[in-house]
């Protein structure tokens with residue numbers, strides 16, 4: 350269940366808290382109810398974020414050597430930092446992603462999306478199939494991020510490959526050969542980040558000026574490059590796919606009776622790109638009626654929490670604006686709540702608003718397929734053709 354949890358969000362048999370062993374025999378406490386997931390996320394004293402980036406498949410010595418050869422380290426920085434340095438690092442990142450700076454990117458992104466859709470529309474008119482993941486969703490978030498945060502001068506394809514390799518290395522069930530290959534890929538790019546962290550301006554410069562050591566600067570850039578663009582690419586793909594099967598919502602968007610912002614929130618609730626997120630119990634605790642010994646890995650099932658009937662009126666239906674639609678936990682909650690939420694929302698609103706008319710007349714040729722992963726959906730393609 351752990352590695353394809355998105356396929357079980359509607360399975361009624363799940364208890365509020367379930368003990369589930371993973372592929373290597375480690376037991377996790379899977380939390381399924383909205384109120385309990387929130388309780389864990391907002392209590393950083395009892396439930397710490399230290400395990401957020403731990404590899405779910407322990408990395409064997411050979412792959413660790415590869416990483417060490419690239420001086421790879423992931424110190425507590427953002428998502429995995431329950432320490433005293435977190436608020437300051439977070440504040441510097443939040444400044445770079447300030448809503449005013451995000452809003453200023455909207456016209457540019459709208460222009461780029463329109464340009465892309467002109468080419469996509471022409472291909473569809475000619476009867477060709479079009480992969481909306483590859484042609485639209487894959488690189489837009491990275492292009493926007495690069496306008497907000499100074500990043501190393503690397504080709505888009507190289508960043509995407511590195512980010513997907515990192516999501517696989519840390520969150521997928523893997524064998525040793527694959528781990529070694531992924532470690533080489535992740536390590537190589539980590540080296541690029543390390544060089545940039547020493548001299549780069551913008552966010553890297555601000556972190557250095559605030560006295561943070563190079564490892565922290567690299568850690569922040571690493572997390573931003575993974576969480577700050579791959580997640581949104583995945584979300585755009587999943588949401589466009591979902592909308593292609595929701596003709597009433599598309600008609601509402603066309604007629605102006607459905608708001609784009611409400612579609613985005615309902616999309617985050619029903620199709621979150623991050624399906625689970627982890628915490629670790631710092632002390633003995635009780636969650637609902639379940640005893641939680643200190644040291645327990647807690648898997649918060651964010652996708653399931655979004656469909657909790659206690660939180661939302663029609664949990665499995667895509668009804669923009671319905672009661673409870675915005676109460677989803679797709680961005681987490683509490684001290685570590687996603688700091689890029691406004692950026693992700695802006696990007697999704699532009700893409701949905703501009704692409705919805707085109708989705709009206711298409712048929713799905715290939716649905717997104719998602720590989721096994723504890724946390725990320727990672728859809729590989731979404732191909733449509735004109736009806």
Ligand code: HEM
Nearest residue numbers: 427428576577580581584680681682685686687688689693
């Ligand atoms: C749809 C897209 C996205 C989703 C669903 C998402 C979801 C999440 C989740 C679940 C967390 C963990 C929250 C917690 O522990 O309570 C998180 C943290 C974070 N996200 Fe996002 N995210 C998205 C996009 C972005 C973007 C675009 C950026 C930045 C460019 C970003 C940057 C971060 C950072 C820096 C953290 C760590 C915050 C901290 O620990 O203080 N995310 N995100």
